[in-house]
Amino acid sequence: MTLKHTLYLIVLLLTIPMVSQEKSPSETFWATLQSHCGNAYEGTLALPEEDEAFGGKRLVMHLRACSENEIKIPFYVGDDKSRTWILTMNEGILTLKHDHRHEDGTEDDITLYGGTASNVGKSDFQFFPADAYTQKMLPAAATNVWWITIDETTFTYNLKRLGTDRVFKVVMDLTKSIEAPEAPWGWKK
Template sequence: MEALCGQAFEGQLHRAPDGDDSLSGQRLIMHVRACEPDRIRIPFVVGDDLSRTWVLTRHEDGAIELRHDHRHEDGTEEDATQYGGVTVSPGSDFGQIFPGDHVTTARLPTSWQNVWLMEVHPGERFVYHARRVGTERAFHAEFDLAVPVDAPEAPWGWED
């Protein structure tokens, strides 16, 4: 991910839960905006909505934590924010799985069985997949890493 720092990429929605059209027909952009030694922040822009940022943090033990930072337009946190999980295995060179954790259960009680997958295929694609285990509920988006696009505005709540 660090090699992508500063770059933005357009994506396509490949799957969404039945009845959830919040991402359908919208331009999707991921922007690897901020890279620190142990934290990478990736705003996920949906149309004109600048409320979402994926935050990846590496722990001292090598585990990686995923948080979904959701903000209102005034920069304050939404009620459904900071959910995610921490890797429980080393993953692979190109992919990591993040099972939902206690923060997810506290913020989104019906989402305790959520699992997220992120894959990076250098020069090809970035995959974001979210699934509620035991159900058909899933999101799947892929971003074209071969063609950078112009970076979007700063996400809501960010100061440049």
């Protein structure tokens, strides 16, 4: 190879944009969630063991609506179809919001609270401290932290209100997809 050809090759290589094949932990987490899109799963309440609102009721999540930057996961508690977890991806950082609806589809007064991850997290664990919107809407929730874990067999949704005994954990079984439930309240289809 001549010097001219070598220099040409070096210049060519330097002008080709380098694309990293490695995903960030949040992108891997997102891809794992996306792989379940369209599926519904049943789960159990792990904490608190005795809970009036959730205890003894059928718990189902449905990864119902997925796009490149948003995943909507209705969460059904018995016949209550008021809750949807909304995860969004923006520049590699995830946000979790809680959409609450009445049976007629109108927004609850307490809706769209949540938080944004402070970093890319881990590929199987994302952490969401309460944001300013949440703190303003629900001052008692200013110390809320939510986290979601996912692996080959389970998805967990967790809540801890720091400085209190408030804790909540639901464990969903990803090994068995179930029939998709009806649309949650406020959804057209």
